[in-house]
Amino acid sequence: MPGQPAHVERAPMICFSGVSKAYDGAWILKQIDLTVYKGEKIALMGYSGCGKTTMLRCINGLEQCSTGQLVVNGANLSNPDLDWNRFRAGIGMVFQQFNLFPHLTVLENIVLGPVKVKKMARAAAVEKAHQLLMQVGIGDKADFYPEKLSGGQKQRVAIARSLAMEPEILLLDEPTSALDPPMSREVLAVIEQVAAQGMTLVMVTHELRFVSHLADRLVFVDGGRVVEEGCPAAILSNPQQESTRRYLEIFEQ
Numbered sequence: 700m701p702g703q704p705a706h707v708e709r710a711p712m713i714c715f716s717g718v719s720k721a722y723d724g725a726w727i728l729k730q731i732d733l734t735v736y737k738g739e740k741i742a743l744m745g746y747s748g749c750g751k752t753t754m755l756r757c758i759n760g761l762e763q764c765s766t767g768q769l770v771v772n773g774a775n776l777s778n779p780d781l782d783w784n785r786f787r788a789g790i791g792m793v794f795q796q797f798n799l800f801p802h803l804t805v806l807e808n809i810v811l812g813p814v815k816v817k818k819m820a821r822a823a824a825v826e827k828a829h830q831l832l833m834q835v836g837i838g839d840k841a842d843f844y845p846e847k848l849s850g851g852q853k854q855r856v857a858i859a860r861s862l863a864m865e866p867e868i869l870l871l872d873e874p875t876s877a878l879d880p881p882m883s884r885e886v887l888a889v890i891e892q893v894a895a896q897g898m899t900l901v902m903v904t905h906e907l908r909f910v911s912h913l914a915d916r917l918v919f920v921d922g923g924r925v926v927e928e929g930c931p932a933a934i935l936s937n938p939q940q941e942s943t944r945r946y947l948e949i950f951e952q
């Protein structure tokens with residue numbers, strides 16, 4: 700990892716070992732081997748349908764892998780005795796379509812997880828929610844319902860909601876794909892600020908400039924396989940695989 704002395708042992712946070720995943724007999728992920736270390740920022744890239752979302756869904760246990768082993772935050776996800784509530788509380792997920800609860804105010808969207816799952820006292824959860832809303836730049840929107848917010852504001856609420864759980868790992872699935880360029884920039888600025896706090900982060904994105912600026916490692920997936928990975932600047936300027944090169948030609952414009 701850039702900036703880290705060689706003698707510091709890196710703690711694995713997400714470890715795919717020969718992971719494959721099939722839906723209805725069709726192999727979607729094929730023999731994935733990938734280790735993400737504590738504090739690392741990974742950009743997961745690839746064409747639509749290549750398996751990026753499926754990888755994120757396997758990491759947080761929304762999908763079970765069909766073969767291979769996946770260990771996340773110290774938990775082997777094929778362990779039948781795994782405490783899923785505890786496990787999931789350690790992983791935040793931010794979706795392209797925000798997935799806020801429409802019938803709850805911004806504040807209640809954020810307070811719900813810490814109170815229900817983490818059993819945090821409501822007053823403390825409310826205080827923390829206000830702090831997080833300030834942090835993501837919408838301190839004045841606590842009592843709004845999601846429908847009254849712009850897309851960029853909704854995504855900032857979704858990020859604040861994830862952070863309220865104090866996750867070890869934050870997964871972001873194309874968090875700016877549903878947003879126009881100004882709103883994308885606004886959300887990317889918030890993600891950059893979150894990334895600077897040292898959380899382990901895996902982000903699916905097509906924002907090349909952002910990737911070269913923020914990510915420690917670029918992982919390029921094609922047809923359910925990791926076909927290229929490494930330093931973002933090196934891959935972006937000199938991709939080794941034909942599929943990576945074609946992808947970059949399309950998304951560089």
Ligand SMILES: Nc1ncnc2c1ncn2[C@@H]1O[C@H](COP(=O)(O)OP(=O)(O)O)[C@@H](O)[C@H]1O
Binds near residue numbers: 752754
């Ligand atoms: N629940 C599902 N059942 C069947 N096929 C699925 C399911 N989820 C995803 N797929 C298929 O798996 C492939 C990879 O999907 P996905 O991981 O969403 O790709 P990406 O996020 O890279 O666009 C696609 O062909 C998709 O149609």
Ligand SMILES: [Mg+2]
Binds near residue numbers: 752872
């Ligand atoms: Mg996807």
